[in-house]
Amino acid sequence: MRLQIQWGTLCLGAAILLLISGCAATPGYQTSGEIAGGNFWKGDVFLRGDMIVPAGETLTIAPGTRVQFLPPGRGKDSFTDHPFFPGSELIVYGRVVAEGTSENPIIFKAEDSQGPPGSWGAINFQEDSSGRFSHCILTQADSALHSQNASMRVENCFFSQNLVAIRFNQTDILIRNNLIADNQTGIRFHYGAPEIVDNIFSGNEKGIFVTSFPKDYRICGNTIIGSRRYHVVLGEEVPDDVHMRNNYWGSDDSDEIEAGMFDGRRVEYIGRVLFEPFLTSPNPIAGPTWNR
Template identity: 25%
Template sequence: MKKKKKNPFIIIFVVIFIVIFIIVAIFITKKVYTGIYSKIYQNQVAKFTGNTLSEIEKKSIQKEAKDLSNVKGTFTGKQTWSRDVYITGDVIILSTLTIEPGTIITFAAGQDSLPSSFDIEIKADGFNDDDPTRLKEYADSHSSIFVVGSLIAKGTKEQPIIFTSDSKEPHYADWGGINLVGKASVLENVVVEYSRNGVSIPSPDKGMIIRDSVIRHAMWGCFSIDGSNGLFENNLAQDCGHEGFDVGGKSIIRNNKVENSHAAVVVLHGSPTLQENIFQDEVHSFPGATPNLVNNIIDSYLKCKAVKVWDYDNYKIPCFGEPYLIK
């Protein structure tokens, strides 16, 4: 009995059907995975901002910065920056940003082509009420870096890493600042200049380290680290409109120098250790704070009583006065 030949058209049809089925399955799987990943990502950022991502941020999500001449947006993968980096809008790093020695990161002065949900208005506190740089309008028009993951910026004495303004006549608050809201960031041999806040650390992580670095020409605090428990040693804070160190928690502030600033240190809360520093400006401690001062040199003279003025547009920072002064 002869075997019945299989119809070639049926075989072709079956093959086509299987291929289509596989393609559809892959598409659906990818769609579901992408949706889950997007939700996780939104929750991760919302945890720090209190908001879900805006539509403009969703469109700006990138895996890596390929063009370093126009950097802005949200980056999900590990990043490495080298040589010249030009920032024109807010940068949000969700993973790890590594910056190589000798890199110069330049911010477009007074520009933020991609505002983010991190751009918030800072509440009036009785001192900064009339300061325009606390307003959302300022934040939306001045670029900043927000590191939700980790920042590893290890320069050398010969090749420091520099964050600066692109203005021909740079000034205080040309750009926002560096904000470390994640864990275990390390900055060594770094220069940060002409920002509103130099480096801000609201994270209590003990792994935060800044050493052998210079933060200068800041409209507000050079080291705004009131939420940190990190280590800060061998640094120079220079020409800071509010204070060299805005401190809280259990940070260790060791062998640093603050000069030509409004105040050297303001201890807001907690029990930070201030050891073997040279403070050419006053040190203030708020009620309830219990700083541990060890072998510091403190010059109790408020620099704003002299001719020094920290200004932005037509606004000038008023003198602190001398509440809670540590002699």
């Protein structure tokens, strides 16, 4: 069963990477600045610099759209200090709806398909904004989805080759049925009220990084395997134990699972990851439904 899940993950990842690499720079349009009066994106969209979705406005992105981020160019990267990132970004004060399909996913990537992780900044949600993402592919970003004090649903998406796939602070967020593979960090958060369920994490340097004071979270039903350093990392501001029961860690050996945790077992002043009882085989409904 474990081999089937890993093989299925690799097959989907390889197919998606082939799809991305085959995206030629077909005629499209470039945009930057600020959306006014709402907007609808379809086809090839090229962002050079920082694009803003103002409060009260909605950006809708059609299935099959390819949003490609170019280097910002002089004077186009207006926001670089935290909570923003260097590189072209989509900065959201309003709402974004990006709902693709299994046949026509929405792709967010660098214009240069060979560019490294961090080639563009983020889809960056600010206070009181909201977003819905499904059947999307997000690759090569600093932090592909970033939010603070926002509301988000992320389902049936594929994240690969990002510095951080999903990063948030005090956000009401559902992360369900995604494939999060080969990123430096899969999910990084503090505070917040995340529901992280039925995902596959595979081959990330760090699977889940909890930086400080998690609250009202639910993390279960996930398959978390093949992490290059740690499955879970707890930061210095996590003094209490963190509950991550009923996940599959690629082993039925508690000692082997513990070796994948950076927590109070290594540093006495932080909490521990409480992972027992754990799943002894992969959750059959974990990962994108289009991989079944």
